[in-house]
Ligand SMILES: [Zn+2]
């Protein structure tokens with residue numbers, strides 16, 4: 438058998454626990470945060486493994502510019518204060534993103 442990959446692709450619809458928005462899966466990459474309020478959940482140790490016992494809300498605290506004009510959302514877990522980064526999705530709420538950029542509360 439081949440060795441176990443660290444990245445598990447999980448792309449699924451879910452209801453956002455923070456704002457109640459129904460988030461539709463992306464089909465091109467793993468959907469890992471709400472496209473409306475941009476919040477995520479601390480579920481994984483490695484991406485997609487769902488092994489974290491924390492299950493805290495990941496709150497967007499900052500935006501970073503990554504490679505190839507891709508933006509990354511910097512999250513801080515409300516429960517354990519872990520910092521995590523996710524790549525923004527194409528349909529993410531742009532106004533919310535600007536708001537986070539302004540506040541930059543990290
Ligand atoms: Zn939301």
Ligand SMILES: [Zn+2]
Pocket residue numbers: 479491492493514515516517518519
């Ligand atoms: Zn956490």
